Amino acid sequence: MSRFIDRVTIHATAGNGGHGCTSVHREKFKPLGGPDGGNGGNGGDVILVVDPQVHTLLDFHFRPHAKATNGKPGMGANRDGGNGDDLILKVPDGTVILDSKGHLLADLVGDGATFVAARGGRGGLGNAALASKARRAPGFALLGEEGDDNELVLELKSVADVGLVGFPSAGKSSLVSVLSAAKPKIADYPFTTLAPNLGVVQSGNDVFTITDVPGLIPGASQGRGLGLEFLRHLERCAVLAHVVDCATLEPGRDPISDIDALEAELAAYEPVLEADSGLDDLMSRPRVIILNKVDIPEAAELADLVEPELAERGWPIFRVSAVAHLGLRELTFALDDMVRTYRTEHPKPAARRQVIRPKAVDESQFSVVPDPDVEGGFIVRGTRPERWIRQTQFDNDEAVGYLADRLNRLGVEDELVKLGARPGAAVTIGDVTFDWEPQTPVGDDVPLTGRGTDIRLERTDRVGAAERKEARRMRRALHETDSFDDETDE
Template sequence: MSKFIDRVVLHVRAGKGGHGCASVHREKFKPLGGPDGGNGGNGGDVILEVDSNVHTLLDFHFHPHAKAGSGKPGEGGHRDGKQGGPLVLKVPDGTVVLDKDGEILVDLVGAGNRYTAAHGGRGGLGNAALASKARKAPGFALLGEEGEEKDLVLELKSVADVGLVGFPSAGKSSLVSVLSAAKPKIADYPFTTLVPNLGVVLSGDTTFTVADVPGLIPGASEGRGLGLDFLRHLERCAVLAHVVDCATLEPGRDPVTDVDALEAELAAYRPALRGDAGLGDLADRPRVVILNKTDVPDAAELAEMVAPEFAERGWPVFEISAVSRAGLRELSFALADLVMRYREDHPPEAPKRPVIRPIAVDETGFSVIADPQEPGGFIVRGTRPERWVRQTQFDNDEAVGYLADRLARLGVEAELVKQGAEPGAPVTIGDVTFDWEPQISAGVDQVPTGRGTDVRLEQNERVGAAERKHASRVRRGLVRADEE
């Protein structure tokens, strides 16, 4: 049995970028033909796309984890790694994407509409791309970056022209079944409808959709019954129709009090999509009152009594019977007229030609702040420094020296000096913490050494913390100088 799922938590992970390759071209009589390591491929994106053939979030309910393809590492001979394939996830029309904090990221309406939920990681550069006048044959390459990983909430808000609201067992499902070809579940007990049902109605030359929302009760806007789960399916409806049970035998209920109770819930509910499609709040939507079950004699008399009171509010009133189908023709034409009036007031926007405008991103900025967890330490934050650290092979001295040059040219070294950083101060960039060595000259041309090495890292003569501690213990006479 198929399920209707309209809210899921989706864990998406973009592909990882491939590592760059550190390779040197070699052939007979050319032992050092120059660096020829290729770049790693970029990781694939995770993309959400609206598909008119998808009507529920059921697939994500059973498969909540989605991962795009990773990029392949580069190879020698200037061969770049293959790009990671994007993962395109099909979602129904009307899907709203929220982050883990409940903030709306995008409202996906319209077939073909796309949203990149997670961006793939960049591929690392090979040593051929890192070659320069000062470093003609780099013995290292850059690592690929991890892809974005996010937890998203997908909520489906039905896209319908008319929304039917009413108490349980008011006859909403029966009305949809006779107005359209939809076959919702119908039974003689409350809350028979547990999922919204959509029906397509053809009235004259007008075609519109009707949504049967599960029964509402007082307190629905605060979560009672099934209210909060399904009130959101009314947010996109241009017309709201009250379906009133005129044959109910429950004490304390009559058509006027039923409508007033539901109107209070509609006024109290605050849609997540403010001004969605220009419709405004639910309290501002056009209303229609449908007095149902008039095939029962007592119900017909009650409908005649209360109809003038609703008419005084300016709401069209229709007395119908979903069983005998009396009054359905007039109702369908009236609903079609209201829908056409709305469409004339809100014509669809003409499709626009896609225009690609590169977004200017300032990645040159960075900040240096004192580390609250480490006395005398500092934290460097910025897009470029953090990315450079993620791309560095810390087991390769030449790669570490290259990182030091990049940070110095960006101005990180000068800013640390300005803020009074002491030699050996712990400096954190991203997930890496290292001891700052101001004696190491960085950002200037260096004499090349062996591949994978950097002579500057071997010239550090600063006394380490352990040595300073031992000297202090010697001065205080706690240990001899030749003791460890």
């Protein structure tokens, strides 16, 4: 028998982008025919898709790690690398996606609803795409970016119209079995139901769905029993039905106290979805009271006794017996009418059209702040600078010079000057920290040197750290010599 799993944690890792290729076209009588390195392919995405044939998150329970394929690197002769394949993960209808901190990311309802759990990295550009007027034959290419690596929590909330709530052994599963074609496990001991059972009910020409939640007990909203694990399945229900066991022999229990205890747990429960599918708060949903097991004489007498007091609450009351099939027809049509009425008053919100808002051309795409850990240092934050850092081959001087040109055009250097940065200041972008050299000429004026080199990185008027250390050693040695001479003269 398959297990019902409705909450799992998955690790979604997208594919990395392929590196760009550094290549020069060569053939007879044309040894340097220009750059022809192709671009790297993009990494594959990890995508969650709703499939109506999937009803549990069991697969993710046993295989929580999902990784898409990487993009292929570029090749010579202007051949681009292939893109990585997307990894499609099928999830049940009603799956809610949360991040590791519990923030709601997506609510997947409806066949085909999708969510990109991890986005693949971009492929790096080859040297053919980097060629320009200043760099006719670049001796470098851009590296591919790493794909996203996200830890997500998947929660399954049943998509049902009517939710049956009640104490253990109140007869909820029995009602689902006689109202629909579902065949849940039924036994004469508490907590027989360990997972919600979903059934489809035919009412004339209409159809609605019904689910039972494992037995609730006082303290369920704080994690006692099984309530906290399965109360989430009531969040999408349009109608809540209290199933009361009128034949219980447990001391201290009666229909009125059972309903009061259940209402207290519903009020204490804080749903993740504040306005799921256009429905109001959980406490404002319509209620119906089902007095079950009235085929037993003692239960029928108890129902006669408490019915007038329950009627004062204004909720419809039905006396039924799942075993003897008493009152089921009236209950079915009443539930159908309540569901249709509530759904009409609370229609599902219309699907939002995708709106594309292009960024303004003069919008600042980075920020520079002082580094709290390094005196005189600065930290540059921004999507573009951090992405450029990840794409740069730092063992290639020409690639580092190209990075300096990009940062200069973006305005990073002007911002550092405005904030008072001094030559040699430690500047951190992403995971890389480097010594800042001001007024680096932009790439249009770069003198032509060998491939993979940049003469600007070799020319500097600033005294390096090694030179300063040597000068300090020489001054100390000179000072010690002068002190020795003075002692000798005395």
